[in-house]
Amino acid sequence: MFAQEVTIQRELTYLAPDRKEKLDLYLSPSRAPGTRSPGVVIIHGGGWTGGSKSAGRELNIGTTLARAGYICISIDYRLDKEGRWPTNIYDCKNAVRYLRKNAEKLGIDPEHIGVIGGSAGGHLALMLGVTDGMRELEPSAPYPGISSRVQAVVDLYGISDIRSRKQISPDGTPLEKRVPSDAVFGDKATITDTDRALASPMTHLRRGIPPILILHGDRDTTVDIDQSRDLDKRLTEMKLEHQLIIVPGAGHTFDLQTWNKKPLAMDLRPVVTSFFDRWLKP
Numbered sequence: 062m063f064a065q066e067v068t069i070q071r072e073l074t075y076l077a078p079d080r081k082e083k084l085d086l087y088l089s090p091s092r093a094p095g096t097r098s099p100g101v102v103i104i105h106g107g108g109w110t111g112g113s114k115s116a117g118r119e120l121n122i123g124t125t126l127a128r129a130g131y132i133c134i135s136i137d138y139r140l141d142k143e144g145r146w147p148t149n150i151y152d153c154k155n156a157v158r159y160l161r162k163n164a165e166k167l168g169i170d171p172e173h174i175g176v177i178g179g180s181a182g183g184h185l186a187l188m189l190g191v192t193d194g195m196r197e198l199e200p201s202a203p204y205p206g207i208s209s210r211v212q213a214v215v216d217l218y219g220i221s222d223i224r225s226r227k228q229i230s231p232d233g234t235p236l237e238k239r240v241p242s243d244a245v246f247g248d249k250a251t252i253t254d255t256d257r258a259l260a261s262p263m264t265h266l267r268r269g270i271p272p273i274l275i276l277h278g279d280r281d282t283t284v285d286i287d288q289s290r291d292l293d294k295r296l297t298e299m300k301l302e303h304q305l306i307i308v309p310g311a312g313h314t315f316d317l318q319t320w321n322k323k324p325l326a327m328d329l330r331p332v333v334t335s336f337f338d339r340w341l342k343p
Contacts, residue, residue, distance in 0.1 A: 087133040099341035106180030121316035145247025151200035154209035175213035183219020187262035192216035213340035221292035234287035278311025
């Protein structure tokens with residue numbers, strides 16, 4: 062059904078020509094010529110080691126947003142152990158730069174670009190949103206001088222602080238034992254507390270970051286729900302624009318309609334599109 066309504070151009074190059082990672086472009090066939098639409102980058106999950114831009118969740122998100130008037134790119138990014146960090150966040154930022162570089166050709170409003178990601182993709186979406194302009198986390202190529210700033214972030218059950226990830230009971234209750242998420246770093250020989258802090262969105266919260274929508278299931282046994290609750294608490298304390306929605310009965314890897322092949326207790330399509338509409342459609 063979705064594929065009949067949305068045009069998807071697959072395996073497009075957005076990084077250096079020798080990079081194997083590509084993107085899928087989602088376009089609505091009903092867009093009028095000359096239209097400028099907001100863009101959204103979709104970042105897949107997979108524990109920073111696997112996953113695909115073309116997986117079911119990403120297809121669900123991309124088609125939902127394209128039908129709502131957005132131009133979306135779902136990207137692959139560096140998963141190989143060698144050089145995984147910070148190339149993975151560099152790739153996400155280069156995806157934003159790609160949209161701005163090709164704004165005229167694609168019909169994109171370069172002043173209104175958002176990002177959405179699930180699980181590891183949620184972590185990277187948060188990182189993209191809160192580290193704009195940080196020299197050590199901005200790629201030098203292939204789009205020098207082009208901003209990677211986004212105007213809205215949707216985080217689906219991502220890790221907000223890799224230092225404080227917790228073990229989880231079978232019913233989704235976070236436990237006290239910590240399990241730091243060092244997989245993000247790949248083959249980095251030595252991982253320090255400074256490295257973990259740099260790779261944790263929680264440490265970069267500040268005034269001026271874009272609005273954030275946080276979605277997390279209360280039965281998640283992969284990423285503890287405290288990752289989202291703690292982020293919500295800190296954003297509230299700092300009086301930063303955001304919203305946390307706990308999805309009842311949902312575990313990990315849900316899309317905007319289903320989890321474990323069953324409908325969610327709430328349809329998240331209007332939730333996500335309304336959030337992006339508020340911040341990306343002037």
